[in-house]
Amino acid sequence: MKQSQLFTKTIKEVPRDEESINAQLLIRAGFIHKEMAGVYTILPLGLRVLRKIEDIVRNEMNKIGGQELYPAALQDKTIWEKTNRWDDKIVDNWFKTKLKSGQEIGLGYTHETPLTKLMIKYVSSYNNLPVYLYEICSMFRNEMRAKSGLLRGREYYWKALYSFSKDEQEHNKFYEKMKGVYTNIFKKVGLGSKTYMTFASGGTFSKYSHEFQTLCKAGEDIIYLDKEKKLAINKEVYSDEIIKELGLKKENLIEEKTIEVGNIFSLGYGFSEPLELKYRNQNGEEKLVYMGSYGIGITRLIGTIVEVYNDEKGMIWPKEVAPFQVHLIQVGNNRKIKKIAEKLYQDLQGKKIEILYDNREDKSPGEKFVEADLIGIPLRIVISERTIRESCVEIKRRDKKKVQLVKINHLLQFLNVKRKVKNVKQQRKV
Amino acid sequence: MKQSQLFTKTIKEVPRDEESINAQLLIRAGFIHKEMAGVYTILPLGLRVLRKIEDIVRNEMNKIGGQELYPAALQDKTIWEKTNRWDDKIVDNWFKTKLKSGQEIGLGYTHETPLTKLMIKYVSSYNNLPVYLYEICSMFRNEMRAKSGLLRGREYYWKALYSFSKDEQEHNKFYEKMKGVYTNIFKKVGLGSKTYMTFASGGTFSKYSHEFQTLCKAGEDIIYLDKEKKLAINKEVYSDEIIKELGLKKENLIEEKTIEVGNIFSLGYGFSEPLELKYRNQNGEEKLVYMGSYGIGITRLIGTIVEVYNDEKGMIWPKEVAPFQVHLIQVGNNRKIKKIAEKLYQDLQGKKIEILYDNREDKSPGEKFVEADLIGIPLRIVISERTIRESCVEIKRRDKKKVQLVKINHLLQFLNVKRKVKNVKQQRKV
Numbered sequence: 001m002k003q004s005q006l007f008t009k010t011i012k013e014v015p016r017d018e019e020s021i022n023a024q025l026l027i028r029a030g031f032i033h034k035e036m037a038g039v040y041t042i043l044p045l046g047l048r049v050l051r052k053i054e055d056i057v058r059n060e061m062n063k064i065g066g067q068e069l070y071p072a073a074l075q076d077k078t079i080w081e082k083t084n085r086w087d088d089k090i091v092d093n094w095f096k097t098k099l100k101s102g103q104e105i106g107l108g109y110t111h112e113t114p115l116t117k118l119m120i121k122y123v124s125s126y127n128n129l130p131v132y133l134y135e136i137c138s139m140f141r142n143e144m145r146a147k148s149g150l151l152r153g154r155e156y157y158w159k160a161l162y163s164f165s166k167d168e169q170e171h172n173k174f175y176e177k178m179k180g181v182y183t184n185i186f187k188k189v190g191l192g193s194k195t196y197m198t199f200a201s202g203g204t205f206s207k208y209s210h211e212f213q214t215l216c217k218a219g220e221d222i223i224y225l226d227k228e229k230k231l232a233i234n235k236e237v238y239s240d241e242i243i244k245e246l247g248l249k250k251e252n253l254i255e256e257k258t259i260e261v262g263n264i265f266s267l268g269y270g271f272s273e274p275l276e277l278k279y280r281n282q283n284g285e286e287k288l289v290y291m292g293s294y295g296i297g298i299t300r301l302i303g304t305i306v307e308v309y310n311d312e313k314g315m316i317w318p319k320e321v322a323p324f325q326v327h328l329i330q331v332g333n334n335r336k337i338k339k340i341a342e343k344l345y346q347d348l349q350g351k352k353i354e355i356l357y358d359n360r361e362d363k364s365p366g367e368k369f370v371e372a373d374l375i376g377i378p379l380r381i382v383i384s385e386r387t388i389r390e391s392c393v394e395i396k397r398r399d400k401k402k403v404q405l406v407k408i409n410h411l412l413q414f415l416n417v418k419r420k421v422k423n424v425k426q427q428r429k430v
Numbered sequence: 431m432k433q434s435q436l437f438t439k440t441i442k443e444v445p446r447d448e449e450s451i452n453a454q455l456l457i458r459a460g461f462i463h464k465e466m467a468g469v470y471t472i473l474p475l476g477l478r479v480l481r482k483i484e485d486i487v488r489n490e491m492n493k494i495g496g497q498e499l500y501p502a503a504l505q506d507k508t509i510w511e512k513t514n515r516w517d518d519k520i521v522d523n524w525f526k527t528k529l530k531s532g533q534e535i536g537l538g539y540t541h542e543t544p545l546t547k548l549m550i551k552y553v554s555s556y557n558n559l560p561v562y563l564y565e566i567c568s569m570f571r572n573e574m575r576a577k578s579g580l581l582r583g584r585e586y587y588w589k590a591l592y593s594f595s596k597d598e599q600e601h602n603k604f605y606e607k608m609k610g611v612y613t614n615i616f617k618k619v620g621l622g623s624k625t626y627m628t629f630a631s632g633g634t635f636s637k638y639s640h641e642f643q644t645l646c647k648a649g650e651d652i653i654y655l656d657k658e659k660k661l662a663i664n665k666e667v668y669s670d671e672i673i674k675e676l677g678l679k680k681e682n683l684i685e686e687k688t689i690e691v692g693n694i695f696s697l698g699y700g701f702s703e704p705l706e707l708k709y710r711n712q713n714g715e716e717k718l719v720y721m722g723s724y725g726i727g728i729t730r731l732i733g734t735i736v737e738v739y740n741d742e743k744g745m746i747w748p749k750e751v752a753p754f755q756v757h758l759i760q761v762g763n764n765r766k767i768k769k770i771a772e773k774l775y776q777d778l779q780g781k782k783i784e785i786l787y788d789n790r791e792d793k794s795p796g797e798k799f800v801e802a803d804l805i806g807i808p809l810r811i812v813i814s815e816r817t818i819r820e821s822c823v824e825i826k827r828r829d830k831k832k833v834q835l836v837k838i839n840h841l842l843q844f845l846n847v848k849r850k851v852k853n854v855k856q857q858r859k860v
Contacts (some may be wrong), residue, residue: 007563033551035506044498050500069471095527105466114465118463154504
């Protein structure tokens, strides 16, 4: 895309009404726009990041047998009453509204209840199970305070999968698989080295659950981490008993601040019992369905990546989720430079390399570099009078200081080699 | 996809709480699930249709220079008050709710207001215009009655584009282009021969607008149509004056019932004036931005396609938006049939033909055919003892009566030839 056509611009001033680094940088770089506290419109650059994460997550959900649906946001009070989750004293973050008839309805903050209800229609026999449903959609939580940008929104974009199994044993097998799938997803979005599976509270429905926690000073969670064993305990359940149960040693655990980027829950019969989601087993006996739920906040993940990967100049996107792979910057506006830059832009696009081409003629080189650092695309390619004198472009990785001259007719090869090396690495990891 | 793995099942009984054909058929076939009147969860088969329409629409919006964003659903009351559209006496379909602070907020039913506000940040000079923003997302309308299935939802999925132009002249050029784009979209989703551009009321902001109306007995709109000139007038603005203005003749106009599937509006300064969205022109003078909006209800389009293309047995999807292109039905469960059917399934999938494979062993051939007709995939391929005796499969188009035997090793060629002919036709039309 040509930057001259992008309608968003970067902003120098730090927005005064935002405390968090992620909101400040994302707003300044034109990735999001604040509508009110905790509510953001995702702008084109931000949407490119969101779609990349969404695609990574969707692929993993499909691979594990998930079937996607698109749920309604508006929620029928009567079924939530059955699962005892309508009362504001029990669930304190409902947004509620009314139909013209006066009938109260809610805005979904999770969907175990309606999907359990839905499954009654389709599950009657053991033949119909297991089923894994997932959704990728906007959700709503009436947060008392929303001051962490995309980390805790009143409106957010997430993926949730709900598992419906015949019994605890079948459930446990899937639950264990999901641990691996989640570990994979966080690797693929670039947070692998900083994200740890964490033993956490099970909430209303089971003794324990598993969170995926990313090390970050801006985090609101505290975990006790065994870095070597890649396992952690959330402060809320941290005890000598748990340490022992997990085979960990107190002296190996270090306290860390973290952001919760995903969680997986066993729900047991917590929803299938009140809503009577049952099936007949092979002996003709009526049994309750055993459930689990598995969430990842996609907008929260965007916020987390920004909190983890930034410097004083701006954001530093991991390649896998960057809005573009290459930021091509044209320095100088004479005919020759424009012609060569335009050709390079076309050639790289032709090779399916995602490229933002800063062809703006009313910006100085200095302004362009400052903006490029703020936006944080992984690879910057500069083309200027000086570089074309040597038939070269200047290349700089956003996360390194070094600049490097590369011959223009070697550039594709240079980028391809880099890519291939990356692919091989990824394959090995997976 | 193997039908044995699809968690939804078809339902014989017509749902008693649905009056509309589209809701009845879509629910029975497992495309949607009703949460409450006018609120549906989109199930996997329905989501496949929705994504196809979404992709067609997105491609057209990108081609015309649209930049996609993903808007917030929650709406800030203060800016809607400025455009005089918060009061329930003026806009009677708001869903309103409250933050914990007691501050009232709304659920978006359209987004001219917040996007005009957003653009103030990014528009200052004539250089920044025109801009075409679009969104594809869920929207909310507090409809008094919601009894038409996907035709009029309380929650629905739509595309809207908002244009921001320097002046009326620049706006008009884009508006004219959009007429062509919309005509194209309705062709591509299979409604081309039944959809007509219609002169309609301009609402609050301009004298006239243009609707795209699809002929359908279930429609709630009435138009007066000149079939030859492919132009119509909505009853609400039908008058001798308009007939004359459009160069039509009363005797050529026939009254038709229709469904409005899209509309394009000139908004003029209706939003830019109250919100003060201005720019400086080449002479340094301050000018207001001239706006337009262009909507297509994607879920409504699904409902319309079902209303238009169905028979007593079920739905008949146009190829372009069908959940799958081929419904492969295995009749009989002996090893040989299963092996051949499985191989055919793999081969067709390998050729990127979207295929639903009815491999269920607990259903009779009769049941399978009835379900296939209800689901309405364009091409049915049956493989049975009888057909393999002749090394054939039996082929039937959902919209034709004729069945045809085709040699298995000619099948790919047969399907490909059909496809190529179709592509050529489409190119000509476009």
